[in-house]
Amino acid sequence: MNFAMALDYQSCINCRACEVACKTENGVQLGADKQRIWVGMTEKSIFGRPFVNFYPSQCNHCLDAPCVDVCPTGSSYFSIGGMVMADKKKCILCKGCMQACPYDARFVDDKYVAVDKCTFCYDTRIVNGETTTACQATCPTKVRLFGDLDDEEGELVELLKSRKFFVLKEEMGTVPKLFYLFPENDRHFAEHSIGHDTTIHTWESFKPIIEKAKAKRRSQWKSI
Amino acid sequence: MEKYLVAGVEINKVSIKELLFNKTMLFAYVFLALGLWGAYEVFVHRYFFLTASAHDAGLLSGSREVAVAMKEAIFGAGAEVRREQPWTLYIVNYMYMIYSGSAIIFFVALAEIFNVEVIKKTAAGFMTFGLAMVFGGLFTIALDLNVLHMHWMFLTPNMSAGMWLMLPLYAVYIPFVIFEIYLLITKNTTWTKRIAYAILILSIVIDVIEYYIQAKLFDMNTARLYWTTYPVLTLYFIISAFVAAVGIMILYAMVVYKDKLKDEFEKLINFLRVSALYVIALLAVYEAVAYLFIDKKLAGIILFGEFKLYFYFYLFLAIGLPFILEFKRHSSRLWIVIGAISIIIGTYLGRYIFVYGGNAYPMSDRFDTGFQKYREYEVAKEVIFFNPHFSEVLVVVGSIGVVLAVYMFIDKLFSVSKIREGH
Numbered sequence: 001m002n003f004a005m006a007l008d009y010q011s012c013i014n015c016r017a018c019e020v021a022c023k024t025e026n027g028v029q030l031g032a033d034k035q036r037i038w039v040g041m042t043e044k045s046i047f048g049r050p051f052v053n054f055y056p057s058q059c060n061h062c063l064d065a066p067c068v069d070v071c072p073t074g075s076s077y078f079s080i081g082g083m084v085m086a087d088k089k090k091c092i093l094c095k096g097c098m099q100a101c102p103y104d105a106r107f108v109d110d111k112y113v114a115v116d117k118c119t120f121c122y123d124t125r126i127v128n129g130e131t132t133t134a135c136q137a138t139c140p141t142k143v144r145l146f147g148d149l150d151d152e153e154g155e156l157v158e159l160l161k162s163r164k165f166f167v168l169k170e171e172m173g174t175v176p177k178l179f180y181l182f183p184e185n186d187r188h189f190a191e192h193s194i195g196h197d198t199t200i201h202t203w204e205s206f207k208p209i210i211e212k213a214k215a216k217r218r219s220q221w222k223s224i
Numbered sequence: 225m226e227k228y229l230v231a232g233v234e235i236n237k238v239s240i241k242e243l244l245f246n247k248t249m250l251f252a253y254v255f256l257a258l259g260l261w262g263a264y265e266v267f268v269h270r271y272f273f274l275t276a277s278a279h280d281a282g283l284l285s286g287s288r289e290v291a292v293a294m295k296e297a298i299f300g301a302g303a304e305v306r307r308e309q310p311w312t313l314y315i316v317n318y319m320y321m322i323y324s325g326s327a328i329i330f331f332v333a334l335a336e337i338f339n340v341e342v343i344k345k346t347a348a349g350f351m352t353f354g355l356a357m358v359f360g361g362l363f364t365i366a367l368d369l370n371v372l373h374m375h376w377m378f379l380t381p382n383m384s385a386g387m388w389l390m391l392p393l394y395a396v397y398i399p400f401v402i403f404e405i406y407l408l409i410t411k412n413t414t415w416t417k418r419i420a421y422a423i424l425i426l427s428i429v430i431d432v433i434e435y436y437i438q439a440k441l442f443d444m445n446t447a448r449l450y451w452t453t454y455p456v457l458t459l460y461f462i463i464s465a466f467v468a469a470v471g472i473m474i475l476y477a478m479v480v481y482k483d484k485l486k487d488e489f490e491k492l493i494n495f496l497r498v499s500a501l502y503v504i505a506l507l508a509v510y511e512a513v514a515y516l517f518i519d520k521k522l523a524g525i526i527l528f529g530e531f532k533l534y535f536y537f538y539l540f541l542a543i544g545l546p547f548i549l550e551f552k553r554h555s556s557r558l559w560i561v562i563g564a565i566s567i568i569i570g571t572y573l574g575r576y577i578f579v580y581g582g583n584a585y586p587m588s589d590r591f592d593t594g595f596q597k598y599r600e601y602e603v604a605k606e607v608i609f610f611n612p613h614f615s616e617v618l619v620v621v622g623s624i625g626v627v628l629a630v631y632m633f634i635d636k637l638f639s640v641s642k643i644r645e646g647h
Contacts, residue, residue: 014497023277023278024278024279027277027278027279028275028277029275029276029277029297030275030276030278030281030293030294030297031297031298031299031302033302033306034297034305040591040596041596041597041600041604042591042595042596042597042604043594043595043597043603043604045593051410052597053594054297055591059592066444066445066446066447067383069382069385069447070380070384070385070386070387070444070588071385071387072377072381072382072388072391072644073373073376073379073380073381073382073388074376074380074382075376087583088374089373090373090376091373091379092369092370092371092373092374092376092377093368093369093370093373094304094369094387095305095310095311096385096386096387096441096444096445097308098305098310098585099310099311099445099447099448099582100444100445100446100448101445102445102446102447103447103484104307104308105307106307107307108304108305108307109275110270110273110303110304111275112274113370113371113372113373114370128328130239131493166590168592169447169591169592172446173446174446179476186397190293195592195594198592201543205421221541
């Protein structure tokens, strides 16, 4: 198994139901900055006409995650399914992982005085037989799709085969597993709204990158 | 003064009053008291901060504590650590204390190898002060971490992490420096002299390893382009730490050796003054070259953006002013002292820029698609920067108390600041 998520971010209406669902499902600390997932906003303009982009996001569960490398106690680790997990009881609050993460995906849970992050709802839903994360289940516009990259016939891989996509900050070399689907209908707008250096991928172009990173890190995957 | 002789080391027979309640110690206690106040504030905020989750809100709906926690979550200033700026003044002070303290030790070892007589005579005092600064740095970082979970460093270590490598490093480094000081102050000179040279060489190797590990700690943070694109970080840390170290050594010499060294004092100050000129010139060259390599956006923010005032003050205080003041041999020592103080403040600003500048960007560009808006009706933020919290400032003041207390305690017992002939 190699869990990942695709996001049709142009369908996001910024209702933030996903943020609420995540907090409710996983018992995440309340507070505006205490988020495992969030809807980010960026401002842009085309010919002086401003617009806002919504980027639903969370931990990218990178296959080659730098946060795991910098953790001195093994609190951050790769779990089965290629997820990046944080064991709160081992966290010494060095905050190295927060610094190393290119996606600002971690925060301090003040109840446990430890770093917290998205778990793809593994401990609250997936392990209980659910097939969706809370954020996916609650989204009214079906932005997110959680699935297994190893399942070639699965819904996620089928979607990635049928659509172009990009990942965030690919140049960091972390091999993130949040796939942002490139908008099909308004290509001109989409090209302006994302970074100029962003590479648009197909499943064929990105699969070897995944395979390579997985081979590098597979031996570090631990049971939860 | 009456003395005990233990393993070749003379230990002064001092009264408790003289050991713990001398003038310097009283200063140290004032600083320590402020530091403990800061630590108390930090710990209250960290360990007793009322929090609530959606589960609490559902299951304990009548609870006053949950109500207060929810109010805090909505209207409060937030908890101790901001997600956008995880490393703050603690790290600045840790870097400053540890790097500068180690640089003093490194510098003294080098001077001894090159047979600088006046440094050889004063080496024990300088090294002890350097060691005390290392303890000051460790005090700061201990308060930054969640000490209740520290045992996991031993139980499930990740030995390739820069942070973990600090542990064996200091486990070796601190006893090693203590051994060096022991060799300097010991009376058993026959065998100590025989191994002294080897120990000096080894200490330089350990110093370089230390700076390498410190650089690795920053360089591993993939997301922070300021740190990852800074060229040859190890070398930068060594040069900048040497500048700070020389400033501190001049000030220390003025306070401790002005009367003790008599005629040779001029020689010591002159040696430190000339050393300062060399390392300041090196730092100036490094800073001029480094910004050609640093990530362009970050260099722009530091040189012309949010951090420009900090940066210009850093250049002025750490490089420009001291270079002018120390360049000329003054009849008045006041100018040399002002130069040293300028170096100390300037190099501290340099560390500040390094840590806060590293945080400032690119986390504001969380998606690599443009700067992020943090609230619906706010403009997008180009740079993330928050001033340090008051309790952190108090902890920093406390760390100065630690330095003074550790140094004075050792000096009172072992007279490390005594001028030693024949080493």
